[in-house]
Amino acid sequence: MRLKCSIALLAAPLALSLTTPTARAQADLNDLEMAHVAVTASNIDIAYAHLALALSENAAVRSFAETMIRDHTAVNGKVADLAKKLNVQAQDNALSRKLLGDAARIKDELSRLRGAAFDRRYAENELAYHRTVNGVVADAFVPNVENAEVKSAFQQALTIFRGHERHAQDLVTKLSMDVP
């Protein structure tokens, strides 16, 4: 049975990767499409982190970026293992494609920044990105996922991603105090 869920993604003030001009995007997603969105969101954050490692010399920013790569890679590995076990494959969908399109614009913006300006913008985006994705996962995905194992995987990932949100908040605070 195909599970339907309606996802309203509210625009955030920091030109996040989930914004739309109309402040709303809707999708009807099944379990495999929601899994694809989650993997895509993780891959986007990994790409942001690689950009940070290439451009930032701030130890706290680099450490955070390394954690994002390490954790999101692990989560994606768990999703891949589960898909193999269930003999299914995550399904591409419009929301995943929208995430990728928005992320390209964010990466372009970030790549033009250097030094403290990059660090602050990277940290702010990480906070806003995790806050937004976590909201979608908690409010739209977890309640609507049909398969129990997939639901459990989403819940485990959400716990990790909420930790990232706290970590990003701490990083934003630290960088704001570093400003002369």
Next chain:
Amino acid sequence: MKHIRYAAILGALGIAACAGDRAPAHHVVEIRDLSFAPDTIRAAAGDTITWANLDIVPHTVAAAGAWDSGAIAAGAEYRLVVSGTGGMEYTCAYHPMMKGWIVPR
């Protein structure tokens, strides 16, 4: 199979001491949901502490200037024998908001 590594708390905990007239205890700390459970261990010299990583991501346990487990993979464990007296705070180097404490017994 779980991977177990061993280390001893040295230096920062002071002079090594024996467990005295009590048998060494074994303490287990579960690392789950980005936290240490329990977050406080009361331990004496000679006791063993095992951290079991039940999360889906790697963690570390490290006390500044004293000891560092290095990466503890998901499903793996890290074991440490308390060889001194004193207390200390430890953290996960990857997730600095995770904090735990070892206090003298």
